[in-house]
Amino acid sequence: MYAYVIRRILYAIPILIGVNLLTFALFFVVNTPDDMARIHLGAKHVTAEAIERWKTEHGYDKPLFYNASAEGAARLTDTLFVQKSLRLFAFDFGQADDGRDIGREITTRMWPSLAIALPTFLVGLAVYISFALLLVFFRATYLDVAGVVLCVALMSISGLFYVIGGQYLLGKLWNLVPISGYEPGIDGVKFLILPVLVGVVAGIGDSSRFYRTLFLEEIHKDYVRTARAKGLPERVVLFRHVLGNAMIPILTGVVVVIPRLFLGSLIVESFFGIPGLGSYTIDAIQAQDFAIVRAMVFLGSVLYILGLLLTDLSYTLVDPRVRLE
């Protein structure tokens, strides 16, 4: 298994280089360093000299991929791509265009993202699986039909509606929780209730339906019939046997998400005022801060690859027949 893990990590290197190259190319297709300078220098009194000074100060005065004026290897290394990208592989993200340290921002902002995403993920998973098993238990009854109709209805509503509706009802009309905000530590619990609740409710529809389908496939199999024949209570049949055997498709969708919980969510963070990484990325795109965009895309790729690796590893835990060679 170790050889498999090492091989997967080595595979990741060309993928990350490719992602970096693609991000770099896409970004500079639509933004020149002059554009970036103009955005950062503002609308008033921007002179050509100021633009040149900004580019020099931020290292954007080099050619993109090939430096004809340099000598030897420097023709390739003294370029914007190499100078801005290589350090990422050492997780040295450098500074944003406003001068703030990106690594420090990421380590600061990932906790608020995690504070929302982790409880939403865990509570959501428990709720969705339980609800799906409940529907399976009452399959082909009016409760099952009503549950599926409810799921479809919930799926049909935009995520933004849950956010605004939740804020209006719980925060504004009933005055039970703050509408938005964030505080670190114990004082911040009151701010988490609403976004976590909204996140969980917003996911009930599609997740529960998906899990219900998985469980329904399992429920008619022989081992379930055997378990029942042995006299096991339905609770044990569902939560131990059916759930256990449906784990592989569940894990495929779930484990890959775990590392990316750090990256947060754009809509939730924006509307609930959560200073996480989701809003950090979008703000950077709007401000054309390439340093942050590049760092966040790189980090997202790393975490996605990590998630896929963890997913593969988790298969061996839930299904002893799976071997990673």
Add this chain to the structure above:
Amino acid sequence: MRSWLWLVSLVLTACSGPLNNPHGPEEAGRNVLFSNFGPDRPKHLDPARSYSSNEVVFTGQIYDPPLQYHYLRRPYELEPLTADGMPRVTYLDAQGRTLPPEAPPESIASTTYEIRIKPGIRYQPHPCFARDETGRPRYIPLRAGDLAGIRRLTDFPETGSRELVAADYVYQIKRLANPRLNSPIFGLMSDYIVGLGEFGRMLQAVSRDLPRHAYLDLDRYPLEGAQVVDRYTYRITIRGKYPQFVYWLAMPFFAPVPPEAERFYNQPGMAERNLTLDWQPVGTGPFYLAENDPNRVMILRRNPNYRADFYPDAGEPGDAAAGLLADAGRRLPLLDEAIYRLEKEDIPQWSKFLQGYYDSSGISSDTFDQAIRIGPDGQPDLSPEMSARDIRLTTAVRTSIWYVGFNMLDPVIGGATDKARKLRQALSIALDYEEFISIFLNGRGIPAQGPLPPGIFGHREGEAGINPVVYRWQPDNGGGRPVRRDIAEARRLLAEAGYPGGREAGSGRPLTLYFDTMASGPEAKSRLDWYRKQFAKLDIQLIVRSTDYNRFQDKMLKGNAQIFEWGWNADYPDPENFLFLLYGPNRKAGKNGENAANYANVEFDRLFAQMKDLDNGPERQRVIDAMIEIVRRDAPWVFAYYPKSFGLSHAWAGNTKPNLMANNTLKYRKVEPALRMAYQARWNRPVWWPVWALVGVLIAAVVPAALAYRRRLMATVG
């Protein structure tokens, strides 16, 4: 045990005030202003770099330039802040001889501004001023282990302060030329402050050899145009005569920066902790930045070293009746703290204002109808819902203008020919900005009659102030009002321009014009459709060329746009700061100036050069009148509107008179915390029945399910 403590803490938190209070329970009842910032966070808090309005909200309270705007008086009036009087202005000829104040501008080779600051002003407590027992700076240089455990500025155990001296002002002027800071006004000031451009080029050469965060000691390099005279006096020398320079002295760009602060922050390990002068300002102002988490909250706290500064005892007529002089003579600042929370979306911000958790608020388009009713007289007033909450409305015409510009380099719409001029005049009549203001601004604007908004010297009200090309004066019982000329007149002008019925005379080809804009998407669609409709009144086809910010800027710089929409916010309340937008040498294409229409008129330019050096008075008004008459006739712009700002504040928030020029108005603001708590408690009583109803629904759903489950377990085959 820990979980019990957590639960107890949660219950105590819940019991200490309304459940939906986003502020901490310890903040209730304190002399604190609650406000918000966003959707963008401030980028720079260094006074040499910060220029955006969302940055000046903070830097304006922390840094003290030598001058400030009087809080209450209108028209806007400068007065000393840290200076002990207005700057002593001396005009010199090319030989350095003193000239009388009435000397003709062309004889003035340079002007000196000598500023004496008040002694005894002290900086906020800060580690850069801390001294050890031998009197040497405690943290400059940092000793081994000094940064261990330091994450924020407040983690430094020792702080100090010192007296403000004239050298700090000179140091900051030198910083404007520091290439690492990229000050937005360096280019402009290089044209005026003697030697600043050369100083910048010299610093660029010096800094090239220094490591990125190394300290660049500006005191080692003299600057001819900014010199220390004595401990409390400094002198700025500018080229020629530039009377508007005095307004810059009221901006944070000219506030003092202590060199030791820059030396302190430029040490190894500081930038990695985000401890930079750009993020942790050091000033002498009424507040200091106690917490700077621009992702969440920024807190300004009363500077314990703030000097004796008092609320003004005079304003303009009506201020006393409005209660704005109730605090006359009180020591400033009136607040202990101001807490600004980041709000990225309008809806949560507005809801919190209505709940009483923000003391004041602007009004977005989405919330306008909820907040404001337009009365039968066309005047805005509060809606019954707002009135019932004792909310107050303040309005002010902003020192800004929006206009539609014609690129004067364009072969169809531009140029000084009679044909092109009449085409532009026809379009000026056709674009009905009364309708635009009503539809898109909810009435928050005044149709513009010229380039100067109200409140700026040179603006004329009434019949004398209308644009006769576009409006005629219609007398009525109230004295009269401007009425837009009929569209038939626009059609006549269009025909005279060679486009009868919107077709080119001779060839018969339809006239097609191009509108270049950054606006796109569903929100912009209705506005762009409105423009099409206005042009269609003259049977002119308008093609909208939407593009992004960068492409748009590029087009403007190259002079490739044809018709565009643009706006300008005044840097200072002087007509020069508006009329220079039409000054020929200041054109955008090729010269990167602010004259976006690339307008050039010899007579206008001559009058501008004359006007900018004149003091406000009849002579200046006469010149301005002549200039405005020229641009009205030439019509390089469709003068669109002067925007109005609407602000709401709660009953407990006082001294909220809008001052659109001043940056440091926070020190005058006040709140009544007890009243605020009472209103908050009344408006935010928790409603529990939905919780019980939900529990009931869950029970109603679970019980039958549990019974069914039990029945199924008990069921037997057969």
